[in-house]
Each structure stands twice: as structure tokens, then as C-alpha cells.
Amino acid sequence: MNRFNPEESNGRDNVVPLNKETVIALWPYSKNDLEVDKEAHATERGKIKGLVELFVNCWFLFILVLLFNHFEFINLLSYVGGVVVLIVLPLFSLLRGFTHIKLNRNGIGFYQYDTSTDTARKSIPWSFVQEFYVNANPKRDVLAGYLCVKEKTGTVHKIKLRQIGEREQWHDLIRAIDEWSGVSSSKLDPHLFDATEIDKNSPSYTMLWLEALSAPPERARLNPLTPDVRICDGKYTLVRQIGAGGQGSAYLARSTDGTQVVLKEYILPIYVDIKVRKQAIERFQHEAEILRGLKHESVVRLIHHFIEDHRAYLVLEYVDGETLQSLVEKKTPIPMTEIVEYALLLCDVLLYLQAKQPPVVHGDFTPDNIMVTKDGRVKLIDFMVACEVDPESKGNSSLAGKPSYMAPEQFRGCRSVQSDIYAFGATLYFLITGKEPEPITQLHPILDREDCTVVLEEIVAGCTEQAMEMRVVCMEDVLKKLHTER
Numbered sequence: 383m384n385r386f387n388p389e390e391s392n393g394r395d396n397v398v399p400l401n402k403e404t405v406i407a408l409w410p411y412s413k414n415d416l417e418v419d420k421e422a423h424a425t426e427r428g429k430i431k432g433l434v435e436l437f438v439n440c441w442f443l444f445i446l447v448l449l450f451n452h453f454e455f456i457n458l459l460s461y462v463g464g465v466v467v468l469i470v471l472p473l474f475s476l477l478r479g480f481t482h483i484k485l486n487r488n489g490i491g492f493y494q495y496d497t498s499t500d501t502a503r504k505s506i507p508w509s510f511v512q513e514f515y516v517n518a519n520p521k522r523d524v525l526a527g528y529l530c531v532k533e534k535t536g537t538v539h540k541i542k543l544r545q546i547g548e549r550e551q552w553h554d555l556i557r558a559i560d561e562w563s564g565v566s567s568s569k570l571d572p573h574l575f576d577a578t579e580i581d582k583n584s585p586s587y588t589m590l591w592l593e594a595l596s597a598p599p600e601r602a603r604l605n606p607l608t609p610d611v612r613i614c615d616g617k618y619t620l621v622r623q624i625g626a627g628g629q630g631s632a633y634l635a636r637s638t639d640g641t642q643v644v645l646k647e648y649i650l651p652i653y654v655d656i657k658v659r660k661q662a663i664e665r666f667q668h669e670a671e672i673l674r675g676l677k678h679e680s681v682v683r684l685i686h687h688f689i690e691d692h693r694a695y696l697v698l699e700y701v702d703g704e705t706l707q708s709l710v711e712k713k714t715p716i717p718m719t720e721i722v723e724y725a726l727l728l729c730d731v732l733l734y735l736q737a738k739q740p741p742v743v744h745g746d747f748t749p750d751n752i753m754v755t756k757d758g759r760v761k762l763i764d765f766m767v768a769c770e771v772d773p774e775s776k777g778n779s780s781l782a783g784k785p786s787y788m789a790p791e792q793f794r795g796c797r798s799v800q801s802d803i804y805a806f807g808a809t810l811y812f813l814i815t816g817k818e819p820e821p822i823t824q825l826h827p828i829l830d831r832e833d834c835t836v837v838l839e840e841i842v843a844g845c846t847e848q849a850m851e852m853r854v855v856c857m858e859d860v861l862k863k864l865h866t867e868r
């Protein structure tokens with residue numbers, strides 16, 4: 383059996399190894415500054431330099447006092463001048479930003495040239511780093527923004543992008559992050575690669591993975607597995623294909639204990655750099671991890687996950703039913719009483735996701751990803767674009783989802799629990815009217831269906847408010863309103 387081995391070479395790993403340490407000098411400093419300074423402080427020269435500075439400052443103060451003593455009315459000013467020179471200026475120099483960054487296999491260190499020590503002002507081991515991302519105003523040049531290093535504790539260290547300056551430094555920095563951090567550099571704004579003229583086609587960058595994935599001709603040529611194929615050491619026997627998506631197929635399979643399961647497959651790219659392949663696995667593991675943390679009767683249960691033959695599989699409980707999409711297409715119009723029951727179940731599952739710590743955003747909450755069983759229960763599937771969000775932040779994401787169900791902020795690459803509330807409203811509209819919702823439009827089902835109640839109209843309109851701050855915030859209120867409809 384050809385199990386996937388992430389360390390296996392594919393003949394393209396011809397990247398020159400990095401030096402032991404990468405030093406990035408922030409404008410207007412140079413790499414040498416830090417070295418010279420280090421050397422100076424290593425010897426007595428550093429201390430002498432400090433004493434000379436103090437001596438000069440004292441003289442400066444003395445001359446100020448002498449000068450201003452002749453003018454009584456500005457006597458006070460001379461003292462203020464002295465305080466500025468002796469206390470405020472040195473303090474200011476301490477508080478001023480970092481001048482150098484050093485990265486090595488242990489972590490990232492922020493240095494300040496001209497302080498009397500050569501140890502980092504702040505050093506963070508890689509295991510403490512949560513993510514790297516770019517914080518830039520989309521209306522302005524990306525280089526006017528900041529590169530942010532977020533620690534797991536939530537502390538964020540910012541570096542002005544413009545201060546990184548030369549292209550070589552960018553190269554060094556991104557390579558060092560890629561090589562050592564173990565943190566996916568996919569959070570780096572793709573515009574950065576353009577702005578810094580870094581070669582997107584270099585296999586060590588996330589861009590390649592994104593491009594490889596979004597190339598449809600590649601996927602069309604992939605063969606789905608055929609019935610009776612046995613995988614995972616014979617543990618699962620394929621019965622039939624039940625779905626075909628962007629990343630791979632979904633199959634119905636039989637487990638050795640006789641139970642039916644669904645194998646959701648992800649085709650992993652092979653002819654790309656090892657890092658790109660690692661990132662593909664990361665993405666797969668991300669869905670698995672989110673699902674593993676969820677236990678709710680309306681969320682599909684993850685049984686197991688594995689990688690085999692360059693394909694990654696999630697083993698899911700089999701939901702014997704159909705998607706809400708196909709149910710509505712076949713059965714429209716669905717009685718309003720039945721719709722209220724579905725709405726209650728969907729509301730309940732959203733409340734569960736939002737109550738998680740940190741909250742989970744499904745990100746693709748659509749009738750295609752909601753399955754309905756024969757006895758009328760619902761199961762949320764497809765957590766591929768799901769994420770955990772920091773409740774304090776507005777969230778961020780890549781553009782993914784079905785436009786009719788996407789909240790306006792999702793089109794801007796922003797996603798939060800509010801976006802799932804929007805998708806809930808749009809899904810409810812589809813259930814009531816049987817019509818595909820108009821994208822980026824507040825929805826009013828009462829205009830399309832006469833027997834739609836005022837309460838349901840209010841819920842749909844409230845959830846599909848375009849502005850996030852106007853939209854329904856609390857699903858508890860929706861739940862209460864829905865109960866009055868029973």
C-alpha cells in the first residue's frame with residue numbers, strides 16, 4: 383500500500399538550505415548596525431559610550447541652565463529642557479519600535495539597536511506563535527500596512543511593511559517563516575507577493591497550492607474510486623459514489639463491522655513542492671479537527687480520518703436522507719408548520735456552534751450542506767471552510783461559499799458568526815419560497831408566499847440585513863420567536 387509520506391522527496395525540493403539565522407533590518411537600519419552594536423557592547427566600549435553620552439547630556443543641561451538663568455522668566459523652561467534631555471529622550475529611545483528581527487529554528491526575536499544589550503527585546507519561540515497575517519487597508523497600498531505576528535496569548539507584534547524595504551529581505555523573511563515557523567504562511571496577503579515582486583511560482587509559497595487547487599482541468603481528470611475497492615487496510619469497502627466536489631468525491635462505504643459510512647475524499651497534489659503538500663494536509667486536518675470538536679445531534683459525526691495513496695479521507699457517519707436543496711426542489715411548497723420545525727433545528731445547531739469556545743463559523747451554511755433524514759432530523763455537513771473565530775475580532779477568511787447565501791462581509795473576505803446568521807436567513811427564505819435567494823439583498827419571503835407568517839418574514843428580513851450591525855445578533859431571540867409559531 384502506498385501510504386503518504388510527507389518527508390518523501392519528489393525531485394523538486396531543490397531549495398538551497400537557509401543559513402542558521404535570518405536577520406531582517408528595518409528601515410533605516412542596516413544589518414551591520416546590530417553587529418557593530420553587539421560588538422561594542424560585548425567590550426568595554428559599550429559602557430564607555432554610555433558614560434560619554436551621559437557626560438555630554440550633563441554638559442548640555444548645564445549650559446542650558448547657565449543660558450536661561452539670565453532670563454528669570456524662563457527659568458522653568460531650563461528645567462523642562464533638562465528633564466527632556468536626561469529622562470524623556472532616553473525613555474523615548476527605549477519605547478521606540480524594533481529595529482531588527484532575527485529568525486532561526488527556535489523562534490523569532492525582535493531587537494532594538496542601540497540598547498545596552500544584545501539580547502532580543504522580545505523573543506518568541508515558534509510554539510508560542512499562532513499566526514502571521516497582514517493588516518492593511520484594502521483601499522491603500524498593501525505596503526502601507528503591517529505584518530502582524532500573533533502569539534497564542536493573543537498579543538500581536540506589528541512590523542511596518544514598508545520598513546522591511548528591499549526585496550531580498552522579503553525573500554529571506556518569507557522563506558524563514560516557511561522553513562522554520564511551522565505556522566502556515568497562507569495568512570499572508572497574496573497582494574504582498576505582487577507588491578514585493580516575489581516570484582509567485584516559486585514552489586515554496588502558498589500561492590502555488592492555491593493555484594493548483596483552483597485549476598479545474600486538473601480535477602476533472604481525476605478518477606473516482608470504483609465500487610468494491612478496499613481501503614485503509616481493508617477496513618472500508620466502497621459501495622458507490624454519492625457526491626463529487628471541488629476537492630474530491632464522497633463515497634458510501636461499508637465498514638468491516640457492517641455499518642455504512644461516508645468517505646469524504648480530498649485529492650492531495652503530488653507534483654508540487656513538499657511544503658505545498660504539507661499545506662494540503664493541513665487543510666484537511668483543519669476540517670477533521672473542527673469536526674472532532676463538535677458533538678451535536680444535528681452535526682455529522684466524524685468517525686476517523688486517514689491518508690492513503692495521496693488521498694485524504696474523512697470517515698463520517700452516513701446520513702440516510704437527502705440534502706435540503708433536493709428536498710425543496712422536489713417538494714415545494716413545504717407546509718409552513720414543517721418549515722418552522724426545520725428552522726428550529728437549524729437555529730439550535732447554530733446556537734451550539736456559536737456557543738463553542740472559540741465560536742465556530744461554518745462559512746458555507748447552505749441547503750446543499752444540510753442533510754435531512756427520513757424522520758425529519760437535520761445534519762450539518764461540509765465543514766471545509768469552517769473556522770474558529772476570535773469573538774473580539776471581525777474575523778477574516780478567503781472568499782468561499784455559495785454567493786446566494788453569503789453575507790456581504792464574506793465578499794470582502796471577512797467572516798464572523800454573523801455571516802452564518804445571514805446564511806440561516808437565506809436558507810429559510812429558500813425553504814419558504816423554493817427560490818434561490820437574490821445575492822447581497824435583504825430578503826422578504828412574504829412577497830413570494832402568501833401564507834408566510836409575519837414572524838417568519840421578520841426573522842428572514844432581520845437575518846439578511848446587509849449591514850452586520852443591523853443584523854440579528856442573538857439566535858436565542860430567533861429561537862423564542864420560532865417557538866411562538868408552533
Ligand SMILES: Nc1ncnc2c1ncn2[C@@H]1O[C@H](COP(=O)(O)OP(=O)(O)O)[C@@H](O)[C@H]1O
Binds near residue numbers: 625751
Ligand atoms: N455524511 C454524509 N452522509 C450522506 N451523504 C453525504 C454525507 N456527507 C456528504 N454527503 C453527500 O456528498 C455530497 C458532497 O459532500 P460535501 O461534504 O458537501 O462536500 P463538497 O460540497 O465539498 O463536495 C453532499 O451533498 C451529500 O449528498
Ligand SMILES: [Mg+2]
Binds near residue numbers: 764
Ligand atoms: Mg458541500
